[in-house]
Amino acid sequence: MRLSFLLHNAYGIGGTIRTTFNLAEALAERHDVEIVSVFRHRDEPTMGAPAGVTMKHLVDLRRKSPGYDGDDPLAKRPAKVFPRGDGRHKQYSRLTDLRIGAHLESLDADVVIGTRPGLNVHIARQAPRGVVRIAQEHLTLDSHGYRLRREIGHRYAVLDAITTVTEADARAYRERLDLPGVRVEAVPNSVPAPKVPPADSRAKWVVAAGRLTRVKRYDVLVEAFAKVVAVRPDWRLRIYGSGDATGNEKKALRALIEERGLHNHVFLMGTVNPLEPEWVKGSVAAVTSTLESFGMTIVEAMRCGLPVVSTDCPHGPGEIIDDRADGLLVPVGDVDAFAAALLELIQDDELRRRTGQAALAASARFDPVRIAERHEALFAELVARGARRRGSGAVREALHRGRSALYDGAYSLRYVAADVIRRGKKST
Numbered sequence: 001m002r003l004s005f006l007l008h009n010a011y012g013i014g015g016t017i018r019t020t021f022n023l024a025e026a027l028a029e030r031h032d033v034e035i036v037s038v039f040r041h042r043d044e045p046t047m048g049a050p051a052g053v054t055m056k057h058l059v060d061l062r063r064k065s066p067g068y069d070g071d072d073p074l075a076k077r078p079a080k081v082f083p084r085g086d087g088r089h090k091q092y093s094r095l096t097d098l099r100i101g102a103h104l105e106s107l108d109a110d111v112v113i114g115t116r117p118g119l120n121v122h123i124a125r126q127a128p129r130g131v132v133r134i135a136q137e138h139l140t141l142d143s144h145g146y147r148l149r150r151e152i153g154h155r156y157a158v159l160d161a162i163t164t165v166t167e168a169d170a171r172a173y174r175e176r177l178d179l180p181g182v183r184v185e186a187v188p189n190s191v192p193a194p195k196v197p198p199a200d201s202r203a204k205w206v207v208a209a210g211r212l213t214r215v216k217r218y219d220v221l222v223e224a225f226a227k228v229v230a231v232r233p234d235w236r237l238r239i240y241g242s243g244d245a246t247g248n249e250k251k252a253l254r255a256l257i258e259e260r261g262l263h264n265h266v267f268l269m270g271t272v273n274p275l276e277p278e279w280v281k282g283s284v285a286a287v288t289s290t291l292e293s294f295g296m297t298i299v300e301a302m303r304c305g306l307p308v309v310s311t312d313c314p315h316g317p318g319e320i321i322d323d324r325a326d327g328l329l330v331p332v333g334d335v336d337a338f339a340a341a342l343l344e345l346i347q348d349d350e351l352r353r354r355t356g357q358a359a360l361a362a363s364a365r366f367d368p369v370r371i372a373e374r375h376e377a378l379f380a381e382l383v384a385r386g387a388r389r390r391g392s393g394a395v396r397e398a399l400h401r402g403r404s405a406l407y408d409g410a411y412s413l414r415y416v417a418a419d420v421i422r423r424g425k426k427s428t
Helices: 015-027 094-105 117-126 146-158 167-176 218-231 248-259 296-303 335-347 349-366 368-388 390-427
Strands: 002-009 032-040 054-060 111-114 132-137 161-164 183-186 205-209 236-240 266-270 284-287 308-311 327-330
Touching (some): 002 117, 015 032, 054 094, 094 117, 111 117, 111 368, 117 132, 117 146, 161 167, 161 368, 167 183, 183 368, 205 218, 205 296, 218 335, 248 266, 284 296, 284 335, 296 308, 308 335, 327 349, 335 349, 349 368
Parallel strands (some): 002 111, 032 054, 111 132, 161 183, 205 284, 284 308, 308 327
């Protein structure tokens, strides 16, 4: 099969980029695979190009490049196809509308896979009939605002399938959206086996990783670790990850660490790539999030042989961790419970060793080869089904395009009316 992934920016850093690269590389062993990056801001992918995969880009943001697109007048005008509800909307423009549309119109592939809602909408509206169209959800339906959920509910009706990374999110798509004829399948993200030997459970380090954002609740982790240190001052904590542009979360964490007198026990390590060599320096991993659309860091830690203490937050941890077998699940936001769970593993060397080995074995189910096989089976089935039902598909799409014209008209009128009201308020 010829497979084409559409990605926001393959040259940055992020979980969606990492899992797309993992999947594409595994599929490229048997198929013709390309990754098309809407944006390109550097010469080489920060996370390393996946082997055997063709890399393309649509908009060049490299200032020294002969093809630099940053000065194109269309790049200054807001996008009309990329939905406003997608958090990346400000980065898209009339130029991206045209480039993505032209790319999809000329697409030479059996399957096209979008990797965020805004790009999935482009595929639904612009990909040619006859190409299997798949929307990947790397976050969750609940994490999107009302405006984007409304657009998803309408535009996704002509897609062939939606894949989510958890079964909980797949249920939300099936039960809350009216998408007859659209397959919804839960297929988790993949994580390759690390290139370093697994942790041996003897190091007195707890390790956490992820962006320094409020949803990760590293304040809960620091408070819990203060209780750990009171019992086991020989253990320490490393937190890997960068903060947002303001740096406020990092400043708040530093202040909390100083306030609790943990400057010799808790360390903010910044961003490290690859992370595997850092995971294996620890013996326990920690996740204190209030929400995890999947939980890539949980799987990464388990693949390195670490048991994970995690909050049992929506949606991923409970589908990844087998509580008390290969990790521990605790209530969200409960500092005492989290500290107790950490101490349970810290104080019991045999339990820590046993759960670490169980985590290493259980996490093999997330190997890219196994995950690629699940995607491959879905793609092949949809390609075969599409070949059998071209006629009925044309009818379904014609009806949807008629409804889309009405939807777009109502959508435009609503924003015109809102703009008139807004201008009127400014003039009074």
